[in-house]
Amino acid sequence: MKRIYMDHAATTPVAPEVLKAMMPFFGRKYGNASSIHSFGQEARDALDNSREILSRFINAEFEELIFTSGGTESDNIAIIGAALAGKEKNHIITSRIEHHAVLHTCKFLEKYGFKVTYLAVDRYGFVKPEDVEKAITKNTVLVSIMHANNEIGTIEPVREIGRICRDAGVLFHTDAVQSFGKIPLNVKKMNIDMLSASAHKIYGPKGAGLLYIRNGVAIKPLMHGGGHEFGMRSGTENIPGIVGFAKAAELAGRNMDKWREHETRLRKMLARGVLEIPDSWLNGHPEKRIPGNASFCFRFIEGESLVVHLSMIGVAASTGSACSSKDLRPSHVLTAIGLKPFDAHGSLRLTLGKDNTKEDVDFVIKELPGIVSKLRKISPMGRK
Amino acid sequence: MKRIYMDHAATTPVAPEVLKAMMPFFGRKYGNASSIHSFGQEARDALDNSREILSRFINAEFEELIFTSGGTESDNIAIIGAALAGKEKNHIITSRIEHHAVLHTCKFLEKYGFKVTYLAVDRYGFVKPEDVEKAITKNTVLVSIMHANNEIGTIEPVREIGRICRDAGVLFHTDAVQSFGKIPLNVKKMNIDMLSASAHKIYGPKGAGLLYIRNGVAIKPLMHGGGHEFGMRSGTENIPGIVGFAKAAELAGRNMDKWREHETRLRKMLARGVLEIPDSWLNGHPEKRIPGNASFCFRFIEGESLVVHLSMIGVAASTGSACSSKDLRPSHVLTAIGLKPFDAHGSLRLTLGKDNTKEDVDFVIKELPGIVSKLRKISPMGRK
């Protein structure tokens, strides 16, 4: 059976070019970047070179970028790091549609005396910059608003929010895990103080992430030890992972326009076809979204069943259904944009990548209606 | 120039068998282990299988093992996690020769009201179990004593210390980054509550580590997010890294006796030859040490210069010299076993691995005296 991968927001295959760049660093140039000898220097050179590439990629300085194990760690360092450094200030502003890596970290801080404002979003998932402005108090230490949402693809007005924070003298962090490599990012122009990204979302390897920390921003590290990464993240550097991350960013930079057009075209085609199904709709904004993201809802059916049926015919997709989540609540993103739990239950996320084809899309458009109606037949809900 | 790697305590090459096991998980079985579809299930199966292998390796249960990004993170989770869960208790016991991942984490906690006892060691680097016993108070939440020291190779009486902690109802963590895969480990027999290990020290990849947490031990996570790893370590799992770690442990398990004998033999040969150099000695205990670890001191010269000279003839080594450390203080381990800073300055660590040969050792024995005497000639210290 041919398999069609449409879950690129969850993770992506490592691109052949990326794997090729990584290969020398497993068995041959395997030194520890802290070692003085020639093996160590090879590793150090690769580390420096990767940092150079990735910092240029977002218009940051070399020393403004630290490597982490992934997006979750970057988010945690940014938020806990700012909280630990915040002295008397104990207020954080974020949104209701952040990734759990942000939300659960904020919840954790609430147990230690922090007050967190979770801003509401509109039906497209947009945070209003004015709401950020209004929420800022003299106790606010950090604003954390994601650049693009992982479920519905909505791109937030990060630049405006950054401007407001900069003017108010409040730190601004953005989780750019879903946008990094897909749409242009410029930390200077966008008034960003901290930015998280993760390699495995852009055809890089799992286990490598980065956190941009603007020069002058003094946050505390989360992990302590050998003082790696300018003292901000201890632990032997994952050189193959970091090298792969840099190569993935290079590829993404070089192909950004091409891939964006390709994915946008396929996504529109997909949406057009899928929305022929009765009682269905697209979540998020029709235009201001990550190119490859298509988030649907089908009333009266449940997403996990849908995803498994799709998987049985070779199609990899995801859902925000309660049944598929660990805490058995429907996606907080879908409820935040106003969906009722019953409707959120029937969500299906198809996220396209560079290697998806028109044939892939056609196949899904052809097969999905049958699966939806099969599940609707066994459902007690819905029109007869 | 032939290069001879004798810095296996810093990191190791990824073994060909390990890399082979990892390869399918980059470009082919690249799913996210949290995804429901078939790609996700492949990843989940690989994750479960690796956890099975690694938990069996230390005689732990499947659900007692979480994957991390490396040894540093494991140490941080264990220590900060225990501290956060410790309620009123605020006392931690550790030793003066721990890795910075433990020591600096303890220092961090001191800023937040924790009291830390740093136990002294004897001239071999041994912690006395009685000292642990005496140091325990009703406020003690955690004892963290490493299994084997990374600089001088000394193997601590962990089992006895574990017994004492168990009897006193105090959590016992051991940093086994240097011993894991090299000498037998059995968490049940050794009365261990938490244990840290890292893949890249045993021919596995950088970016993968583990923390054993005994069933019933309730510590708090360091990173928050999607609730991966039984809620103890959020973040998309690094499947290739984890698979590589499991394969490395399998190799280490299968070859443990063979490699231990090989490395012990070479190390003894090396020590015999090197100690012909006047004003030199071996640090640590002559027998109770990690097989491949040889730690020397040469008076009147400085280690960084020594290491660079060795590197120039192709030999990779390390030193605890102040000059090579970030904080410009000589190794805390060497001073803790009673060396004066001047002597610690002249330290050289050669750590052998499975692929080192008698020829490698002969070469070092042949070349080292010349380098030492060259450096002694330009030194103002020493006998004339």
Add this chain to the structure above:
Amino acid sequence: MGYGYSKKVIELFRHPKNIGEIKNADGTGKVGNPVCGDVMVMYLSIGKNKKGEEIIKDAKVKTFGCIAAISTSSVLTEMIKGKTIKQAQRITKNELVKKLGGLPVQKIHCSVLAVDALDKAIKDYYKKGGKHGQKG
């Protein structure tokens, strides 16, 4: 490739049994899962066996929910067909789970849902007076 489920569960999910409604059912039980939003409706048709005991002649179910919900409701209808009401009522969620070759921990509540739907359908039958004139 079990998506975390047993073979049996997946089999039942692919080919669910006894799906549908029974027109003018003798008992109907509708339950919703307050935790995750699943909904299940069980339809029973009741008859008598030779001994004169009330038995479940037919059972059908409709499920709005995940694989676990679909397969537990499906397997329960299979188990109860032909059984006396008493026997059917004795079926526990543990038996269901066992019959399915296990369920992921976080899905155990789905098996409760099926048992509850059956229970409600039987109660409904008795509330309607019991076609066969008996009280529960």
Add this chain to the structure above:
Amino acid sequence: MGYGYSKKVIELFRHPKNIGEIKNADGTGKVGNPVCGDVMVMYLSIGKNKKGEEIIKDAKVKTFGCIAAISTSSVLTEMIKGKTIKQAQRITKNELVKKLGGLPVQKIHCSVLAVDALDKAIKDYYKKGGKHGQKG
């Protein structure tokens, strides 16, 4: 493969210049680095140039320390040979670092060490009365 050092530093480390002692040196300066434990001893032999100014005829050094310490002491002896004492004293650590093509930040203190050793050697020369009868 510079071990974090410039080419020039490594070159000087491989082939250090002016290593050794000067018997009955006119000035000797020994300094120790309180931070990391390096020790440096500078030996000067003083003469006069045609103008009658005191010049450094010869300089030698011994170093117990890292690459940075060895190379800075080496390059300093090269720089001062033939210079007048005044000129030698005017050499700053920045000039040294520049001459070496830079030093890693955490090694800058080694350049201070070399300058201090020279300074002390010159002071020692004057303390001994100055072979050539001048006071500093």
